[in-house]
Amino acid sequence: MPPVLPSTTPSDTTTEDQPHQTRIVCYHQTHYHNNSYVSILPLLAPECGVTHVIIAAIHLNSTPQDITLNDDPYDAPKHLPLWAECKQLQAAGIKVLGMLGGAAKGSYTRLDGTQEQFEQFYAPLKTMISYAALDGLDLDVEEPMSLPGIIRLIDRLKSDFGTGFIITLAPVATALQLFHRHLSGFSYFELEKAFGRHIAWYNTQFYCGWGSVHDIQDYEKILMNGWDPKKVVVGVVTNPGNGAGWVPDDVLCDSLSEMMDKYSGKFGGVMGWEYFNSVTSTAEEGEGPWVWSRLMALMLRPEVLT
Numbered sequence: 001m002p003p004v005l006p007s008t009t010p011s012d013t014t015t016e017d018q019p020h021q022t023r024i025v026c027y028h029q030t031h032y033h034n035n036s037y038v039s040i041l042p043l044l045a046p047e048c049g050v051t052h053v054i055i056a057a058i059h060l061n062s063t064p065q066d067i068t069l070n071d072d073p074y075d076a077p078k079h080l081p082l083w084a085e086c087k088q089l090q091a092a093g094i095k096v097l098g099m100l101g102g103a104a105k106g107s108y109t110r111l112d113g114t115q116e117q118f119e120q121f122y123a124p125l126k127t128m129i130s131y132a133a134l135d136g137l138d139l140d141v142e143e144p145m146s147l148p149g150i151i152r153l154i155d156r157l158k159s160d161f162g163t164g165f166i167i168t169l170a171p172v173a174t175a176l177q178l179f180h181r182h183l184s185g186f187s188y189f190e191l192e193k194a195f196g197r198h199i200a201w202y203n204t205q206f207y208c209g210w211g212s213v214h215d216i217q218d219y220e221k222i223l224m225n226g227w228d229p230k231k232v233v234v235g236v237v238t239n240p241g242n243g244a245g246w247v248p249d250d251v252l253c254d255s256l257s258e259m260m261d262k263y264s265g266k267f268g269g270v271m272g273w274e275y276f277n278s279v280t281s282t283a284e285e286g287e288g289p290w291v292w293s294r295l296m297a298l299m300l301r302p303e304v305l306t
Helices: 077-091 107-111 115-132 147-161 188-198 217-224 249-262 290-300
Strands: 023-028 052-060 067-069 095-101 136-140 166-169 201-205 232-237 269-273
Touching: 023 290, 052 077, 052 107, 052 115, 052 136, 067 115, 077 095, 095 107, 095 115, 095 166, 107 115, 107 147, 115 147, 136 147, 147 166, 147 188, 166 188, 201 269, 217 232, 232 249, 249 290, 269 290
Parallel strands: 023 052, 023 269, 052 095, 095 136, 136 166, 166 201, 201 232, 232 269
Antiparallel strands: 052 067
16 A cells, blocks of 8 residues: 555645646746846747746855855846846736755755754845745755754745745655655655645656656656645756756657646646756747747646637
8 A cells, every 4th residue: 555645734725726727837047048138028928828937046155145046146137137027927927936956055054054043044035035026935955954944944934925925845756755865855755744735836856867757657656655646746857958857749748648637637737947948849940948838838738728
């Protein structure tokens, strides 16, 4: 008998769409490419069907006031076009989150210390979230962190920004399977048991050797461990250059179609890493990275195309 995940408390109603909406999530970390700004305004097109955009990556550095978006202060002039565009997306109903952490380690170590240390590093993060008027925060924990530490962070974010503030996490696929190695240190099973009501969903990485969407076997392994399909968003790389595990359009669409059919009305959605160089075989000459979202909408949210 597969283990039953013991969280039975419903998620905050303000962080879960009612009724359930299949999500299309785009991560956006490369804001400049070949010295040119990469606009996310094309995602406003209804046929893209994007529900959430996650701005990456926020880093807490060695001193509390040194908080950056990638390599620069989050309020640097180079980021002003980005924040202005985020407001346009939000005005159109697309939720905009920030991503904290990722492959560059240190942010969560600094938030996992004593209460005094936590307060020192959390305060600038709170200021940054308010400055950017983010709808939520994606916690991409790719370094060891304690379970009490991640709970303390989520609890404070909910306390400071309210129940409508969206909290997501970005585990590798094996983290949602029992007794498998992953990157975060704490148990996602224990986190869901203790605090799942405050977590909207998990942007689950099915790439870089942690899982695959060549078929649905790795996805099924997660659900067999008791996870709610509404809370598992299938994460893929959108370009072979973005990490190992990219699959061609036809393979990806076949896998997503099977997931959708099997879990009709409960499928959590798809996320793509990352926006700026997303590719599909269906793109016409001159079209940009938004075509990936359009293909996902065709598969997962066809109602936006009518």
